[in-house]
Amino acid sequence: MKAPDLALQPDAVHAKVRTLPALPQAVVELRSALRREDVAIDELATTISHDQALTAKTLRLANSSFYGVTGRVSSIRDAINILGLRTVATVATTAVVISSFDRTACTGFDFDGFWRHALATAFCAQELAAATRLDAEAAFSAGLMHDIGRLALATYFPLELSQTIDWAARHDVHSLEAERLMLNTDHAMVGGLIAEHWHFAPAIAEAIRCHHELPAHTGATLADLVHVADNMTHALDLSGLDEDMVPPLSLDAWQRVALTPQQAQRTFERTERQARSVRESLTV
Amino acid sequence: MSNDHHGATVPGQPPAGPAAPTATPRIASPDDVRERLAYLFRASLQEGRLHPLFHLIQQYRLEEHA
Numbered sequence: 001m002k003a004p005d006l007a008l009q010p011d012a013v014h015a016k017v018r019t020l021p022a023l024p025q026a027v028v029e030l031r032s033a034l035r036r037e038d039v040a041i042d043e044l045a046t047t048i049s050h051d052q053a054l055t056a057k058t059l060r061l062a063n064s065s066f067y068g069v070t071g072r073v074s075s076i077r078d079a080i081n082i083l084g085l086r087t088v089a090t091v092a093t094t095a096v097v098i099s100s101f102d103r104t105a106c107t108g109f110d111f112d113g114f115w116r117h118a119l120a121t122a123f124c125a126q127e128l129a130a131a132t133r134l135d136a137e138a139a140f141s142a143g144l145m146h147d148i149g150r151l152a153l154a155t156y157f158p159l160e161l162s163q164t165i166d167w168a169a170r171h172d173v174h175s176l177e178a179e180r181l182m183l184n185t186d187h188a189m190v191g192g193l194i195a196e197h198w199h200f201a202p203a204i205a206e207a208i209r210c211h212h213e214l215p216a217h218t219g220a221t222l223a224d225l226v227h228v229a230d231n232m233t234h235a236l237d238l239s240g241l242d243e244d245m246v247p248p249l250s251l252d253a254w255q256r257v258a259l260t261p262q263q264a265q266r267t268f269e270r271t272e273r274q275a276r277s278v279r280e281s282l283t284v
Numbered sequence: 285m286s287n288d289h290h291g292a293t294v295p296g297q298p299p300a301g302p303a304a305p306t307a308t309p310r311i312a313s314p315d316d317v318r319e320r321l322a323y324l325f326r327a328s329l330q331e332g333r334l335h336p337l338f339h340l341i342q343q344y345r346l347e348e349h350a
Contacts, residue, residue, distance in 0.1 A: 174327060235324060235341045246325050246335065254336050261340065268344045 003167055006160045007184035016156040017193045020100065026051045027096050028199070030089040034137070039085065045077040048092065057095035058088065066277040086137045094122075094144055101151050106158035108165035113241045114151060118144050120238035120275040124229035125222075127267040132220045132257060139225050141200065142207035146226045149191030149208070150175075153183070174247050176212055188212050214253050224253040236268060238275050317345045 022028075026048040033039045049055055055076055062073040062083055073079045079088045103111045125143030129136040153161040160183055168178035179186040192209025200208075206215075207222040211230060214223050227250055233239070234246045259267070321342055328335040 172326070231337055232341075235321075235337045237320065237324060244324055245327055246337070248327065249335055249337065251336070264340050265344055268341070 003178065003181040004163060005184075006163060006182045008157060008160065010185070013185060013190060014193065017152065017190070017197050020152075020194065020197055023093075023198050024051055024054055024096060026054055027089075027092050030085075030092055034086060034089055041080055041085070042077070044085075045075070045080055048076045053099075054092060054096060057099065058092045061091045061095055061278070062088070064278050066274055090137050090140050093141060094119075097144060097148070101155055104151075104154045104158055106154040106165075107162040108169070109154040109158075109161060110239075110241055111154075113239045114147065114154075116275070117233060117239035117241075118147060119278060120233040120236070120271060121146055121226065121229045123274040123278075124232050124267060124271040125225045127270050128225045128229055128257060128259070131259060131263045131267070132225065134220065134222060134225060135203075138201060138204055138222055139229075142204045142222050142226050143229050145191065145195065145200070145204070145208050146211050146230060147187055147191065148194050149187035149189065152190050152194060153179075153187055157183075169243060172245075174245055176247065186212070212247070214250050216252070217256065220253075220256040220258070224250075224256050227253045228257050228259075232267065233271065233275075236272060238272065314346055317342070321345065 029044060029047055033044055048058070058076065058079060059073055062079045063070050067073075067083060067087070069082050073082055076088070079091070083091070098115060122140045122143035125139040126136045128134075129139035150161075161179075164175065164178040164182045167182065168175045171178075176186055176188075188209055188211055192205055195205035195208045203222045207226045210223045211226045214221075214227055217224070231246055231249050234244055237244060321338065322329060325335050325338050328338070
């Protein structure tokens with residue numbers, strides 16, 4: 001059966017991405033501080049504390065059972081002292097990214113299932129980073145954001161995405177295939193535009209843009225980690241969606257990540273445990 | 285770009301081969317585990333390809349029930 005042609009104009013997609021609010025200055029400063037050695041922690045804590053919404057969200061997440069300090073983090077300064085700057089930057093970014101998109105009216109799009117999958121992929125990518133000696137925080141951010149383009153499509157082009165979801169379900173094909181056939185774009189490409197709009201590090205932007213089409217490479221990349229983590233979390237059934245499907249796997253990426261069976265088992269266990277513990281704090 | 289994806293269904297075509305297993309509720313027994321995994325991995329199974337994760341995940345899930 002021929003798929004309906006609902007091709008999105010590139011200019012329209014770019015225009016919608018440009019309407020996304022910039023990341024809060026406090027988050028930009030936090031992420032920037034990770035790349036400096038002369039970080040003034042007190043000054044940084046004060047800057048973040050001035051953003052009350054961000055502070056509330058960050059403290060809620062920092063106090064989740066996942067971080068093992070439930071109830072002990074009462075200020076941003078506490079959070080940095082107890083959890084460390086890198087973890088606080090990750091926590092704040094997570095809180096902000098999740099709150100940047102409202103629940104959409106896109107029929108067939110499961111907002112909670114989307115975030116359950118995104119968080120599980122973030123934890124899984126972080127675990128894989130430990131096994132491959134790549135940057136764990138970057139892996140978490142890339143995992144969390146890897147499908148952000150799909151959320152943008154659901155928010156800005158709900159009728160079009162809804163039809164691709166319906167078509168993919170009726171023909172039992174992966175959603176990526178339906179997006180490419182019907183929209184003449186896909187969520188990875190749109191996600192790459194958002195990563196650039198938010199000035200994420202180039203490796204994170206590439207991981208988001210290329211997590212279904214991996215560039216040839218000699219060693220494991222962040223994009224490889226996200227690709228494998230995406231597969232694993234679908235296979236672990238962590239989105240809670242009945243109709244879930246494990247997407248096509250790149251054997252090249254799988255071989256570059258090169259997990260031992262023991263590392264794979266440990267990754268499964270830790271990903272499931274982490275995803276469940278932090279989910280409660282985000283009500284997803 | 286590499287083009288080494290495995291297990292994709294043919295775009296625009298209904299799934300080929302035997303009827304796909306149906307979606308099941310949350311896992312409750314070893315048989316449910318096998319049925320649910322067959323459903324989740326249906327794209328690669330229908331293509332007749334062995335997904336490297338399939339046996340690893342199956343072993344992990346079945347050990348939970350051992």
